[in-house]
């Protein structure tokens with residue numbers, strides 16, 4: 188798939204321009220589904236933390252933005268070193284102010300980060316131009332400890348509400364959504380073994396009595412997002 192263009196030039200969103208308004212824009216674009224957009228951070232970190240069966244000493248959130256997931260990662264893995272990276276220095280400034288017990292680094296060529304037991308990536312790959320995605324996945328694979336996992340959440344392109352939200356959200360102007368099959372191919376291209384794939388975020392939290400059903404629905408391609416996990420070794 189090609190990246191969106193304006194006057195022949197590819198659109199690229201600079202999240203430095205959105206860091207101050209990020210919370211409000213996210214809330215405005217998702218309020219039909221959920222009143223409190225913190226829900227997304229809690230929900231995703233709950234899912235990945237419940238799936239870990241080994242000791243987690245080092246966690247990387249790649250593309251952590253303003254750090255909305257970091258406090259939940261800290262709570263889920265209280266003894267781990269937590270590192271957040273992003274290409275947006277302004278977003279990281281906010282993340283660092285809110286999370287003094289985590290370490291933040293601007294993503295750049297040659298950044299040396301290694302041996303993470305868990306690499307968490309949420310809503311980042313659709314902002315990376317398709318041609319660059321395999322290179323990014325290889326870098327993430329190099330940062331993984333033996334037996335560790337990379338857990339990636341992405342918007343579900345099969346869900347019409349998700350597509351509507353993306354089409355109306357200003358910071359998604361450069362979004363090129365990926366199907367799960369593309370993410371699986373990127374994992375394979377980085378010599379990683381697929382461990383899990385599940386659709387998620389089906390039921391709005393106001394229907395909380397139905398939420399326990401979600402764990403039986405991972406196969407159904409109608410969730411707002413999906414989650415793919417892969418790793419190397421046991």
Ligand SMILES: C[S@@+](CC[C@H](N)C(=O)[O-])C[C@H]1O[C@@H](n2cnc3c(N)ncnc32)[C@H](O)[C@@H]1O
Nearest residue numbers: 202250251252255273274275294309310311314
């Ligand atoms: C929609 S935000 C998601 C932020 C965070 N993961 C969350 O769940 O709140 C996408 C983030 O990806 C970052 N990003 C885009 N391209 C990136 C790249 N190539 N490497 C690292 N981060 C990138 C943006 O700067 C932005 O902070």
